[in-house]
Amino acid sequence: MSGEAPVKKSSYTIPIGPIHPALKEPVMFTFQMNGEVVESVDFAPGQTHRGIEWMGMRRNPVQIVHLTDRICGICGVTHSICFARAVEQIMEIQVPERADYIRTIIAEMERIQSHLLWAGVAAHELGFDSLFYLAWRVREEAMDVIELITGNRVNYGIIQVGGVRRDIVEEQYPRIQQCLTYYRELMDKLLHVFLHDRTITMRCRDHGILTYEDAMKLCVVGPTARASGVKKDVRIDYPYCAYGDLSIDIVTPNLLMGEVRGDVYDRIVVRVLEIGQSIDIIQQCLDNIPSGPIIWEEKIAKLLLACKKAKGEAIGRHEAPRGEALHYVRMEGEEAPYAWKVKASSYSNLISWPVILRGEQIADIPIIVASIDPCLSCTDRVAVVNKEQQAILSKEELHRLSVEKTRRLQHD
Amino acid sequence: MIGMTPLTPQEVVDRFRNTFGEGVEGTLIRERAEGMKKRPNYNLWITLRQELLKPAIQTLIDISFPHLAVISGVDIEDQIELVYTFSLYFGVKHGEYLVNLKIRVPKSDPRVPTISDLMPSAVFTEREKQEMLGIEVVGIPDPRRLFLPDDFPPGVYPWRKDEKGIPPSMIKNLWEAKRPKDRPAPPVPEKPEAPVCSVECHDPSEAPNETETEVKKE
Amino acid sequence: MITDFVIKNAPILVVAIPLIGAFLCPLVARISPMWRKTWVLGVVTVTSLIAILLASIVLTQGTVIYVFGASTSNLTVPIDSGGIPIRIIFTVDAMSAAMEVIMAMIGFSVILYSMSADQERSSLEQYYTLFLLLICSVMGMVTTGDLFNFFVFLEISSMASAGLVAYRVEKGRAIEAAIKYFIVSTIAAIFFLFAIAILYGQYNALNIAMLAQRLQFTLIDKIALILIVMALSTKCGAVPMHFWTPDAYSLAPSSVTAMLVVVSLASLYALFRFVFTMYGLTLSYVTIGWVLITLGVLSMVIGVTMAIPQKDVQRLIAYQGISQIGYMLLGMGVGLAVLGNPAQLSSFGIIAMEGGIFHIINHAIYEGLLFLTAGSIIYRIGTRDLDKMGGLGHSMKYTMIFFMIGVLAIAGVPPFNGFASKLLIYESVYLFNPVLAIIALVVSILTLASFVKVFHSIFMGPRLLEYAGVREAPLPMLIGMGILAVLIVVFGFFPQVVVNTIVAPAAQALVNQGGYLSVILGGR
Amino acid sequence: MALLPMIPELLKQLFLEPATNKFPAKYLPSSITQFLREVNEGKVGMNPPVKLPLRFRGKIAYEREACTGCTLCAKVCPAHAIDILPETKRMRIWVTQCIFCSQCTDACPKNGLSMSEEFLLADEDRYSEQRIVE
Amino acid sequence: MIEQLGGFLYVVLGTIFVALFGIGFGLGVLGVDRKLTAHMQARIGPPLRQPFIDIRKLLLKENIIPENAISWLFNAAPVFALAASVTILLYLPIGGLPPVLGVYGDIILIMYLLTVPALAMVTGGFASGSPYATVGAQREMITMMAYELPLATVFIALAWRLARAGVQDPFSLASLTSTPIWSVAGPLGIIGALILLIVLIFVTPGELSRVPFDTPEAETELAGGLMVEYSGKNLAMFYLAQGVKSVAMASVIVALFLPWGLSEFVPGIPALGILLDFLWYIVKVLAVLFVSVSLIRVAMARFRISQVVTMYWIYLGGLGILGLTLLFLDSLGGV
Amino acid sequence: MKPTPSFNRSLWVYHLNSGSCNGCEIEIVAALAPRYDPERFGVKLVGSPRHADALLVTGPVPNKMKERVLRIMEQTPDPKVVICVGTCGESGGVYYDSYSLAGPIDDVIPVDIYVSGCPPRPEAILHGVVKAIEKLEQLQGGAT
Ligand code: SF4
Ligand code: SF4
Ligand code: SF4
Numbered sequence A: 001m002s003g004e005a006p007v008k009k010s011s012y013t014i015p016i017g018p019i020h021p022a023l024k025e026p027v028m029f030t031f032q033m034n035g036e037v038v039e040s041v042d043f044a045p046g047q048t049h050r051g052i053e054w055m056g057m058r059r060n061p062v063q064i065v066h067l068t069d070r071i072c073g074i075c076g077v078t079h080s081i082c083f084a085r086a087v088e089q090i091m092e093i094q095v096p097e098r099a100d101y102i103r104t105i106i107a108e109m110e111r112i113q114s115h116l117l118w119a120g121v122a123a124h125e126l127g128f129d130s131l132f133y134l135a136w137r138v139r140e141e142a143m144d145v146i147e148l149i150t151g152n153r154v155n156y157g158i159i160q161v162g163g164v165r166r167d168i169v170e171e172q173y174p175r176i177q178q179c180l181t182y183y184r185e186l187m188d189k190l191l192h193v194f195l196h197d198r199t200i201t202m203r204c205r206d207h208g209i210l211t212y213e214d215a216m217k218l219c220v221v222g223p224t225a226r227a228s229g230v231k232k233d234v235r236i237d238y239p240y241c242a243y244g245d246l247s248i249d250i251v252t253p254n255l256l257m258g259e260v261r262g263d264v265y266d267r268i269v270v271r272v273l274e275i276g277q278s279i280d281i282i283q284q285c286l287d288n289i290p291s292g293p294i295i296w297e298e299k300i301a302k303l304l305l306a307c308k309k310a311k312g313e314a315i316g317r318h319e320a321p322r323g324e325a326l327h328y329v330r331m332e333g334e335e336a337p338y339a340w341k342v343k344a345s346s347y348s349n350l351i352s353w354p355v356i357l358r359g360e361q362i363a364d365i366p367i368i369v370a371s372i373d374p375c376l377s378c379t380d381r382v383a384v385v386n387k388e389q390q391a392i393l394s395k396e397e398l399h400r401l402s403v404e405k406t407r408r409l410q411h412d
Numbered sequence B: 001m002i003g004m005t006p007l008t009p010q011e012v013v014d015r016f017r018n019t020f021g022e023g024v025e026g027t028l029i030r031e032r033a034e035g036m037k038k039r040p041n042y043n044l045w046i047t048l049r050q051e052l053l054k055p056a057i058q059t060l061i062d063i064s065f066p067h068l069a070v071i072s073g074v075d076i077e078d079q080i081e082l083v084y085t086f087s088l089y090f091g092v093k094h095g096e097y098l099v100n101l102k103i104r105v106p107k108s109d110p111r112v113p114t115i116s117d118l119m120p121s122a123v124f125t126e127r128e129k130q131e132m133l134g135i136e137v138v139g140i141p142d143p144r145r146l147f148l149p150d151d152f153p154p155g156v157y158p159w160r161k162d163e164k165g166i167p168p169s170m171i172k173n174l175w176e177a178k179r180p181k182d183r184p185a186p187p188v189p190e191k192p193e194a195p196v197c198s199v200e201c202h203d204p205s206e207a208p209n210e211t212e213t214e215v216k217k218e
Numbered sequence C: 001m002i003t004d005f006v007i008k009n010a011p012i013l014v015v016a017i018p019l020i021g022a023f024l025c026p027l028v029a030r031i032s033p034m035w036r037k038t039w040v041l042g043v044v045t046v047t048s049l050i051a052i053l054l055a056s057i058v059l060t061q062g063t064v065i066y067v068f069g070a071s072t073s074n075l076t077v078p079i080d081s082g083g084i085p086i087r088i089i090f091t092v093d094a095m096s097a098a099m100e101v102i103m104a105m106i107g108f109s110v111i112l113y114s115m116s117a118d119q120e121r122s123s124l125e126q127y128y129t130l131f132l133l134l135i136c137s138v139m140g141m142v143t144t145g146d147l148f149n150f151f152v153f154l155e156i157s158s159m160a161s162a163g164l165v166a167y168r169v170e171k172g173r174a175i176e177a178a179i180k181y182f183i184v185s186t187i188a189a190i191f192f193l194f195a196i197a198i199l200y201g202q203y204n205a206l207n208i209a210m211l212a213q214r215l216q217f218t219l220i221d222k223i224a225l226i227l228i229v230m231a232l233s234t235k236c237g238a239v240p241m242h243f244w245t246p247d248a249y250s251l252a253p254s255s256v257t258a259m260l261v262v263v264s265l266a267s268l269y270a271l272f273r274f275v276f277t278m279y280g281l282t283l284s285y286v287t288i289g290w291v292l293i294t295l296g297v298l299s300m301v302i303g304v305t306m307a308i309p310q311k312d313v314q315r316l317i318a319y320q321g322i323s324q325i326g327y328m329l330l331g332m333g334v335g336l337a338v339l340g341n342p343a344q345l346s347s348f349g350i351i352a353m354e355g356g357i358f359h360i361i362n363h364a365i366y367e368g369l370l371f372l373t374a375g376s377i378i379y380r381i382g383t384r385d386l387d388k389m390g391g392l393g394h395s396m397k398y399t400m401i402f403f404m405i406g407v408l409a410i411a412g413v414p415p416f417n418g419f420a421s422k423l424l425i426y427e428s429v430y431l432f433n434p435v436l437a438i439i440a441l442v443v444s445i446l447t448l449a450s451f452v453k454v455f456h457s458i459f460m461g462p463r464l465l466e467y468a469g470v471r472e473a474p475l476p477m478l479i480g481m482g483i484l485a486v487l488i489v490v491f492g493f494f495p496q497v498v499v500n501t502i503v504a505p506a507a508q509a510l511v512n513q514g515g516y517l518s519v520i521l522g523g524r
Numbered sequence D: 001m002a003l004l005p006m007i008p009e010l011l012k013q014l015f016l017e018p019a020t021n022k023f024p025a026k027y028l029p030s031s032i033t034q035f036l037r038e039v040n041e042g043k044v045g046m047n048p049p050v051k052l053p054l055r056f057r058g059k060i061a062y063e064r065e066a067c068t069g070c071t072l073c074a075k076v077c078p079a080h081a082i083d084i085l086p087e088t089k090r091m092r093i094w095v096t097q098c099i100f101c102s103q104c105t106d107a108c109p110k111n112g113l114s115m116s117e118e119f120l121l122a123d124e125d126r127y128s129e130q131r132i133v134e
Numbered sequence E: 001m002i003e004q005l006g007g008f009l010y011v012v013l014g015t016i017f018v019a020l021f022g023i024g025f026g027l028g029v030l031g032v033d034r035k036l037t038a039h040m041q042a043r044i045g046p047p048l049r050q051p052f053i054d055i056r057k058l059l060l061k062e063n064i065i066p067e068n069a070i071s072w073l074f075n076a077a078p079v080f081a082l083a084a085s086v087t088i089l090l091y092l093p094i095g096g097l098p099p100v101l102g103v104y105g106d107i108i109l110i111m112y113l114l115t116v117p118a119l120a121m122v123t124g125g126f127a128s129g130s131p132y133a134t135v136g137a138q139r140e141m142i143t144m145m146a147y148e149l150p151l152a153t154v155f156i157a158l159a160w161r162l163a164r165a166g167v168q169d170p171f172s173l174a175s176l177t178s179t180p181i182w183s184v185a186g187p188l189g190i191i192g193a194l195i196l197l198i199v200l201i202f203v204t205p206g207e208l209s210r211v212p213f214d215t216p217e218a219e220t221e222l223a224g225g226l227m228v229e230y231s232g233k234n235l236a237m238f239y240l241a242q243g244v245k246s247v248a249m250a251s252v253i254v255a256l257f258l259p260w261g262l263s264e265f266v267p268g269i270p271a272l273g274i275l276l277d278f279l280w281y282i283v284k285v286l287a288v289l290f291v292s293v294s295l296i297r298v299a300m301a302r303f304r305i306s307q308v309v310t311m312y313w314i315y316l317g318g319l320g321i322l323g324l325t326l327l328f329l330d331s332l333g334g335v
Numbered sequence F: 001m002k003p004t005p006s007f008n009r010s011l012w013v014y015h016l017n018s019g020s021c022n023g024c025e026i027e028i029v030a031a032l033a034p035r036y037d038p039e040r041f042g043v044k045l046v047g048s049p050r051h052a053d054a055l056l057v058t059g060p061v062p063n064k065m066k067e068r069v070l071r072i073m074e075q076t077p078d079p080k081v082v083i084c085v086g087t088c089g090e091s092g093g094v095y096y097d098s099y100s101l102a103g104p105i106d107d108v109i110p111v112d113i114y115v116s117g118c119p120p121r122p123e124a125i126l127h128g129v130v131k132a133i134e135k136l137e138q139l140q141g142g143a144t
């Protein structure tokens, strides 16, 4: 026996998903493993396709605004802003300034709740439930204010083509102000518990690294890019809504850490710092918000008519909590848009998975996957599926693979 | 890559015009200003001849390595228009331009070269265009489908507006599910007729109720 | 009449019966295979019965001495020899009796097992002959009271084992392994012979007791001791002389492997016997004690770490066996190291030795069982490669249970026998040096972990296609394994009984050098 | 503690009032049916949900009298929740389909539609009476 | 004869009593743990009797045996886990009462018995044939390997120090309880013992598979790990075993480090003394579990499996050796 | 087997996303947050359908997910409750005319309780769970 070297498989495959607790949403991963280490990654999105763009091409803009809310429930306002801005450019109308400010405020509220949500989920992936509970407990404050402003906690439905549907009235200011104070006081604690916890540092530092070069080449967006030192933020680079009026700067991890490593930890840093930035933005908006109308045309019937007349193409962008989202809309004088392409933030970020997962251990997969804050419901919106899919390995095969893996584990 | 001498939008367009001359079929600079200070942002639209796509992207890269957001596609009669959306950034606050390069390919020969050698991140969105619009990306390193399953009927491309689009047989109306059909309408007190519409944006009979959908169904 | 005879001659019978059985085997085999089977089984049964009888005699009456050619046993020292025992004597004290019983039981189980396991093989009569010879030789090794006799039995065992290892002659590598085994054994034997020569040359005696009495502990004696330790630790496969075991164990048929375990334990027994009884207090026991302890710890750690990456079941078990030998060396070594300190000896030394001895016994049983279960798996699926196994738990339920029992025993999980003996070791060794106890504890867990993986690879997982037709092992094999499993459980549940009746006397016998001498040399 | 910054935080929290809003009761009553009945009868109080904001968008309310049957609401409804009843030229809203966007109420020229505060709509039957507004 | 029968009856009844107590108290402990955890996380948490309700629920659920499982093993594993956990309790003094088996348990025996429920879980996980469970089972084994080193160090160190102080039979819980380490150790030794206590406290969550050492059951990575395929009464049994094991582990810590009773304060009233001791024991167990399970669990993130090993072998193992050394130095000066 | 009251007070839920927009997902998770804390009622989120008593299903069930939904349903031991959270799972909601959907959930697996809302407030989800318990109570024939 000693003479003949046992046949070693150089790698084996483990599939994860589409339903796996580490993923908030279904996606199908295939990992090529070498021992405990990931060699390469492939993934198949497409489990939550609902064909939203196609549906949009059958509906009028007022309906689509609500459909865009439901491209994704987490960046509820993102896609509405993108879509509305695109249509407004085609119609060549000006949005009232007050509406721009309200859009900004609500978008930043959304960023706060989304980052806290992510922080909670990441803590949960790390098995740190108290932090999960803490994040979600303080998130309720933002949810309350969002509900106060818009009337719903999620899928706000506040954007309309030409402006916003709900004003922020005088009586609401103190409540919003209170929320800002609450978070401002909380920031130190958040930074402390997230960034100074030994266990978190151990799990996140130097894992899932995305270098600056890779980040540029792969065109990732949002906190994922900024954590790698790419200074890119639509809000600051490309003035729109009220962002052009504000004094804000791009958040990169070196502001706090003095260096950029592009690892999971840096992504936490960027997100937590951005919560603080959002508080600041909302404060500036509240202080400077002009008075005036909130929508270009209040009468829905007239609005629809104007939309129907519009012709042309345009692009609306917005920096969502996860990075740049972008809608390409083309109208041809019909009720429904002629073409509509949604580019959501995760769409750009998913491509970094293979890079950041390579060489990592199995146990780190969930947190690294989560670190780009993936949500696929936006990315998946287009594909069409009508037959039973067969990409999933049979159960037997899965078992077989697992057995092989066990073998591998034994020998390392 | 970042930190080049900033060009104005006009200079960018001029660069293209100078480099490609006749190859540039049209250019448009759209300026839009929002907020109180009305700081403008710029969207550049450059229509090119099909074969100039890659040199054009190279030009962009030479200016400053751009960020590829997405490739959009529209089915326009017998052509497919592809819009390559980039953002060009010089490291200056408020100084990013959106650059849209548009090309058209005929449906009869729907082939475009891959740009993934220049922009590695393009693979994803190119794969999507292949399956959604039925174009062929020549030289794509990973030609598999992205969203569609392998057993999706060949020759059906969801974004096509022609006969290759989604056939009605694939559509399911979810709202119909077990909804009671024979519920009587509740009585209404007699009232004067509804006033005539002053705007005339829509004809009440056009409302998206069952009638409309039923037509589509059969 | 016959009973009387048997009782009187029991010590020689346990050696003689297998010997005669071995030589008659080819003759009987001429009649029919059925007869051969019955014959062999009969021989082992009788041997076992006599061994048990002998043990009971020893327990009730104390050490039994059998002198060849003398009318009574107390005539060990011929009147005319000037106090030099020149007769060949067999000494059966509690320790040897215990070993004999265990060996006989294992021999019995293995034979039963190989009735069906090996029935398709060719030249079975040679196989059985060798087998019986082997039993004869190990019995001899533990009973003899004479160095040269021991050497003879050692040689017989080497030849028989080599023959058995090579038994699967169809495989070239088996022969290679056999030759390797034989060469190693021979070198060991030569060392041993040197030692004998040295001692004989100086003291003109071969009898252990005699030598013990006369030993001067000169430099040359020390060399002899070193030679003996080297020879016997090679034979029992302790680190650093362990390299041959995995090869031999992984290539021999499983039933043979189980017996090889017995051989190595007999050697281990002899090692202790010589070290304690012959050299005893005369040697620098602390140093030698530490030597044994070091060898033990090394064996434990190296054995288990080498075992983890193995893919051949038998090889893996062999490495685990090396690791277990370490425990015995550790226990005995600690005992030896405090031999000269009566307070420490009584507070923990003796317990450590009891642990070591008990572990020898237990080890023979569970290691044998593990090899047999591995054998029955190989018998059914025809591969020893762990990577190729899987899902057998669905079809080989009983084999799986036996394997589990063996695993839990070897890993020292209560309530199986391995735990009982290891507990004795832990709870005494820590007083000598706590770190040793910690290492011992941790190695056990490593053993467990490694076996859990093995267990999983062999039995767990979905039913594999290629083994769809695999059935449970045949009944005789199951019975063979069952006997050992029952022993494991019984020893595990009633360790106190075993310790009190067998182990404690055995340990006493080793420590009590004077006692041994006085029995043999008639109270001088 | 420096390495585990949560510990002081947690220990402090141990002695603070939990952040939980005790809706509908602190623990599960021994019988829900009875509890709900008693709540209806006003015998026991139900802990209210977190306070609703002013513009909360709950279940839709419809005033048939005010409506003129202009169908604008059906046109803007993004969820196909509004059926036009041709016999009476009035609307029927399927709550089970409604996504509570309030678009129809914005659109209605006659203020025939509004969003109520009712939002606890779980039901065994998605087409039960309380879920059809007409 | 009658006496033997009486003894036998005593053991049987005692076993039943201890099993019931262990299960009841075990569930109670889980309830308290959940409640306290919830409060620390600013939640109300379940009612204290929630674990009992959960168990009753599980008992009436369907017991699904997965297709690929080896069914008898799959079903036997939970029984073994529970039985082994209860067995541990038989060796432990509960309150002021001596152990049921009359003999005080041997600490090494207990250490090994503690591994048996884990082994049963591992076997069950393997037998279920699910890949998640298989990975979980392997991790459980690794975790076990990891924590045995510090655990062994603590036990051996304590026993050794006691033996040095002339205590007979230092591995027996009886001796450990009657002569707590604090009473024999000098100042250095007390520091050493404190270190060992800390080590033991960190071993507890590993032993009980709780955060941060719950990698085998990591919900996010393994969808419930070892237990994925278990349902109904089998799951209930594992759950019970978990509770009983928690009590056992806490009792070990109590016996080793906090053995004092209250009965000495009420001399002359034995019944009251026993009762007091019993209540005091419950308080101690709860306190130990609060620190070693609830608090650690809420304050830490889960470790990666490789970190579990480093943590236990390097850090805690090192601490253990440090404790041992201190005890050693102490014994040089003291005895 | 007839569920007894203890079943109701220990409802372990498994959360199954079948193509939702995430709105309902996060509201379900929010419902677990300290503000609402369903653990008061013995409700606990579990990671394996084998442990579950109730399935919280969200989303309109894309064709691609249909088989999975069925499989998870099958893996959940009896007795079990299915709670459909959100309008789009109930009736398609805003995705009423899509071509890639097999839903609503009711078309795929039987649903016991529908929770309306897009998304429902966490309290509404709790209410849904309470409703489910009420339904169970009635099945047990006890209004006591
Ligand atoms: S967050 Fe937790 S509960 Fe939710 S899916 Fe992930 S693992 Fe499961
Ligand atoms: S990235 Fe897409 S799916 Fe994710 S939250 Fe944003 S819009 Fe939603
Ligand atoms: S909406 Fe316009 S047309 Fe209709 S009633 Fe009102 S004013 Fe008249």
Ligand code: SF4
Residues within 6 Å of the ligand: A301, A302, B197, B198, B199, B200, B201, B202, B203, B204, D070, D072
């Ligand atoms: S919707 Fe259009 S057509 Fe209908 S009443 Fe209003 S403006 Fe007139």
Ligand code: SF4
Residues within 6 Å of the ligand: D060, D076, D077, D078, D079, D080, D081, D082, D093, D097, D098, D099, D100, D101, D102, D103, D104, D105
């Ligand atoms: S609220 Fe929205 S979904 Fe509901 S009926 Fe009105 S428009 Fe339709």
Ligand code: SF4
Residues within 6 Å of the ligand: D066, D067, D068, D069, D070, D071, D072, D073, D074, D091, D107, D108, D109, D110, D111, D112, D113
């Ligand atoms: S919009 Fe108002 S008035 Fe018109 S149909 Fe609807 S409810 Fe009636």
Ligand code: SF4
Residues within 6 Å of the ligand: A014, A016, A362, A363, A365, E131, E132, E135, E221, E222, E223
């Ligand atoms: S934890 Fe294990 S089973 Fe789960 S995804 Fe990771 S590797 Fe796979």
Ligand code: SF4
Residues within 6 Å of the ligand: A070, A073, A155, D099, F020, F021, F022, F023, F024, F025, F058, F059, F085, F086, F087, F088, F089, F093, F094, F117, F118, F119, F120
């Ligand atoms: S009901 Fe609404 S919020 Fe919930 S998943 Fe569906 S669309 Fe999203």
